[in-house]
Amino acid sequence: DQQVKQNSPSLSVQEGRISILNCDYTNSMFDYFLWYKKYPAEGPTFLISISSIKDKNEDGRFTVFLNKSAKHLSLHIVPSQPGDSAVYFCAASANLYGSGTYKYIFGTGTRLKVLA
Amino acid sequence: SAVISQKPSRDICQRGTSLTIQCQVDSQVTMMFWYRQQPGQSLTLIATANQGSEATYESGFVIDKFPISRPNLTFSTLTVSNMSPEDSSIYLCSVSNSYEQYFGPGTRLTVT
Numbered sequence: 001d002q003q004v005k006q007n008s009p010s011l012s013v014q015e016g017r018i019s020i021l022n023c024d025y026t027n028s029m030f031d032y033f034l035w036y037k038k039y040p041a042e043g044p045t046f047l048i049s050i051s052s053i054k055d056k057n058e059d060g061r062f063t064v065f066l067n068k069s070a071k072h073l074s075l076h077i078v079p080s081q082p083g084d085s086a087v088y089f090c091a092a093s094a095n096l097y098g099s100g101t102y103k104y105i106f107g108t109g110t111r112l113k114v115l116a
Numbered sequence: 117s118a119v120i121s122q123k124p125s126r127d128i129c130q131r132g133t134s135l136t137i138q139c140q141v142d143s144q145v146t147m148m149f150w151y152r153q154q155p156g157q158s159l160t161l162i163a164t165a166n167q168g169s170e171a172t173y174e175s176g177f178v179i180d181k182f183p184i185s186r187p188n189l190t191f192s193t194l195t196v197s198n199m200s201p202e203d204s205s206i207y208l209c210s211v212s213n214s215y216e217q218y219f220g221p222g223t224r225l226t227v228t
C-alpha cells in the first residue's frame with residue numbers, strides 16, 4: 001500500500017511559467033512533509049518542508065501548500081527555469097511517539113522538464 | 117546543512133560477493149539512515165543506524181543481508197552481503213538532527 005503518491009510521473013512546463021507538482025498521502029498521522037529535487041547520478045537535494053500546523057511555506061521561488069483535509073500537498077515553482085529540470089520527490093513522516101525521530105516515506109517522484 | 121560523503125561512488129561487483137559502503141558526515145548528527153533506490157523506483161528506507169547499538173531495520177530488510185555499523189556520530193557503514201543482480205541499486209546515506217533529512221551523493225551498485 002503506497003502511503004505517499006505522486007500520480008503524475010512527468011510534467012513539462014515552459015520556462016518562466018509556474019510548475020505545480022502534486023502529492024497525496026493516506027496516513028492522517030503524518031505531520032511533517034519534505035520536498036526534494038534529484039538530478040541523475042546525485043543524491044536528493046532538500047528543497048522545502050512544511051509542518052502540519054501550517055498550510056503554506058515559502059522559500060524564494062518555491063512554495064509548498066498543504067491541505068490536511070484532502071491529504072494533499074503541492075509544490076509550486078515560480079518562475080520555472082531550465083535548471084529546475086529534475087525528478088521531484090515528496091516525503092511524509094510522523095513524529096514517532098513524540099520522540100523527535102522522523103522516518104520518511106517517499107513518493108514515486110515526478111520528472112519535471114522545463115522547456116527553454 | 118551537513119556535508120555528507122559516500123565511498124565508493126559506484127562499483128560493479130560479482131554475484132555472491134559483498135560490498136561495504138561508507139558514509140562520513142562533517143559534523144555530529146543525531147540520526148543516520150540508509151536508503152535504497154532501485155532503478156525507476158522511489159527511495160526505500162533500509163534501516164536506521166543507531167550509534168553504539170544494533171541498527172533498526174524496516175520490514176523486508178534483515179541484518180544478515182545488510183549489516184550496518186555506526187561507531188560514532190559522524191560515520192556509518194552499510195554492507196550489502198552475498199549480492200545478487202536484484203541488489204543493483206543506488207544506496208543513499210541520509211542524516212538528520214530533527215525533522216529535515218539530508219542525503220549523501222549515493223553509491224551506484226551494479227551486480228553482474
